[in-house]
Amino acid sequence: MPGTVLLLAASPAGKGCLVDAASVLPVLAAVPPAVLAGTETANVVELADPLEPQAVLTRLRAAAASPGPLTLFVTGQLQLDRRQRLPHLALARTTPATVRYTGFPWHWFREELRLRAAGTTTVVLDLHADAESWVWLRANALDCGPTVAVHGRVAPPPGRRRVAVPTYxxxxxxxxxxxxxxPLEQLHHMAAARIAGEGEVGDLVLSGTGTGLPGGGSTGAGMGVHAGAGVNTGAGAVAARRTEPGAGRAALAVPAPSGPLPPAPAHLPEVPAPPAPVETDPYLAITAAVQAGRHADADALAARCERSAAVEHGAGSEETLHWAEVRADLAMFAGDAARSCRAWMAVADARLSAGQPADAPAVEAAVDRAHHQWGRIGETDSARELGPALAELRARVPGRREGALDHVHRQLRRLQPQTQS
Structure with missing residues (x-):
């Protein structure tokens, strides 16, 4: 099966630049696509100093929807937005004051890759952090998702008036x-040893599968993160889990976005499997049902998991909301845009009722998905019925795209019955 490779190199223009990210692209581009992907054939997409986060999201989403192995090579710098203190990949127009709107939110990587089959996705990172991000990394995880193998390094700020080189x-x-x-683990060790031999010290070195921990150690999921110039070796090292392409969980492809508001990515967060007389991993059964076209069976299983989560954790718990989100995604896969829109609005309302702020990533994502699904409803009556509720929700959660509420109002006017003069 052909592989897919996304080469992403991004850094701000001007004095805010910490690393000459784009300088690595000619070197990577000289590598044959099949070697980059580790497959017999491969498609390569290159993004050099992109301007808009939505453009990056569109390319990432298309790559994540590919059925074969996916490898992302990401080079650039991390910055925190001043409002939510969340890490972003800085893009060409990013400044410290505009990170929230001009940078690429790091959690979008996790969201876009969560539907990928375990063992089919690898992210190779060479990042430089600004001072705030470097402090943040000492207390927080740089997370790409529980099934994504991540290898690379995050380097501290290079010093005043210096632009670093992506040596890793x-x-x-x-x-x-x-x-x-x-093998990718060996490739990582070879690259990390090479830059250590050149005297680079103080980096955070990442190698494994799962969730990163700040400042040392490794999780049971398998991602080791530690400070130092060496590689993750010895008794404490945890190797990335890999399976042959096609083994393990099959991918659920996310449809390409359409309309003026690309949806926030669909996702299947990893939570403990609820007790139920089904396979040990309910995702396997759900994925198999979707691929076989048995959408009603997939929704029934997810509904059972949702009920179990509500009994065990409470109706408004993250575990229960997770399964509500899964069902909203399943409605999308089944082509029932109206049901998916209604489900996403219910999730957003539940999160807001629980006290989550309107600009929380999970709230914004739910409303963005509801908005996108509303635009895909083919029946005028259903779209007209759901439109006012979406407009009310959009007024509370405007999201990151300007004019989202105006778009709903314009569409509602178009949906109104035409009167005969």
Whole structure:
């Protein structure tokens, strides 16, 4: 099966630039696509200093929807937005004051990749953090999702009036250009050892699968993160879990976005499997049902999981809301945009009722998805029925795209019956 490779290099223009991210692209581009992907054939998409976060999201979403192995090579710098203190990949127009609107939110990587089958997705990182992000990383995880293998490093700020070089990613490219493609864990160790030999110290080194921990150690999920110039070796190291392409959980492809508001990504967060007389992993059964076209069976299983979560954790718990979100996604896969829209609005209302702020990522994502699904409803009566509730919700949760509420109002006017003069 062909692989997909996304080469993303991004850094701000001007004095805010910490790393010459785009300098690595010619080196990576010189590597044959099949070697980059680790497959017989591969498609490569290159993004050099993109301007808009939505453009990056569109390319990432298309790559995540590919059925074969996916490898992301991401080079750039991390910055925190001043309002929510969340990490963003800085883009060409990003400044400290505009990170929230001009940077690419890091949690979008996690959201877009969560539907990928375990063992089919790898992210290779070479990042430089600004001072605020570096402090943040000492207390927080840089998370790409529980099933995504991540290898790379995050370097501290390079110092005043210095622009760093993405030496780790260049080392990766140099190893790949030397012929063959070693296993990714070995590739990471070779690149990390190479830059350590060149005297680079103080980096956070990432290697494994799952969720990163700040400042040392590794999680049971398998992502090791520690400070230092060496590689993750010894008794404490946890190797990335890999399966052959096609093994394990099958991917549920997310449809490409349409309309003026691309949806926030659909996701299947990992929570403990509820007790039920089904397979150990309910995601396996749900995925199999969707791929076989048995959408009603998939929804019934997710509904059973939702009821179990409500009994065990409470109706408004994250575990229960998770399964409500899964059912909203399943309605989308079944082509029932009206049901999906209604479900996403219910999730957003539940989160707001629980006291979550209107600009919380999970709230914004739910409303964005509801808005997108509303635009895909083919029946005028259903769209007209759901429109006022969506407009009310949009007034409370405007989201990141300007004019979202105006778009709902314009569409509602178009949906009104035309009177005969």
């Amino acid at each position: 990613m260049k080392a990766v490219a140099t190893v790949l250009r030397s012929g063959g493609r070693p």
